[in-house]
Amino acid sequence: MGPEMAELARTAGTTMVTLMATQAWESTREGVVALWRRFQPDRADTVGGELEATREDLLLARESGDADTEAELTAEWQARVRRLLLARPEVADELRRILAELRPELPEANSVVDVRLRAEVSGSGRVYQAGRDQHITER
Template identity: 85%
Template sequence: MGPEIAELARTAGTTMVTLMAGQAWESAREGLVSLWQRFQPDRAEAVGGELEATREDLLLAQRSGDTDTESELTAEWQARVRRLLVARPEVADELRRILAESSPALPESRPSVDVRLSAEVSGSGRVYQAGRDQHITER
């Protein structure tokens, strides 16, 4: 479950930080704190405070145009969720449920990503490159 844990942690950390700036944050926060309450009750109160502190840092960074802070906060929460999943793998299903319930609150437009591709071909070689989906039918 190694790669699956890592991917779920990445998704959860990114989703959590994205939701912090939106209106659905309170319900997402409640779900996350209840998750810790169920699986690591001794840490639940601290996690609730850390979530609030992270939200304040994020909102301040967004107001000041600091784009690096969001990436740092996302990485921090990805690591925290990964550690929780490693310690308590049974958390995964509940975490997926919380993320699924929160996903409709995410903005439809995703930030654009700058993709740069380059290739060299000689002779009768071929190159197929794409920044997203690619379908090739050769006859």
């Protein structure tokens, strides 16, 4: 497997897991299951169930702040897609098409931004810092 196909598998796995926790979940699931149904029809129903189980695990991990589980789930789907690409290289074009359709659904939070905050407080002063949205409700 060349570097381009390996990168496609990484991108696909990451995109799939990221979109599991968004409004785009249903269309993501449908696209992925349709891909398997077309290229490995005997595995399509199993993949659909695995996607649902992964989503449940992901939502629980996010609820508890467990970033390790999210990373593991992403790696699992990257590996599944990589194996599909190894077995059926002709999947690549269809996978790229599905990813292009899903790209607008990706949350902006996935972009990498380097934020460095520094504050000094004295006395009974307070500092509120955020790299993005911040909501303060104290009175």
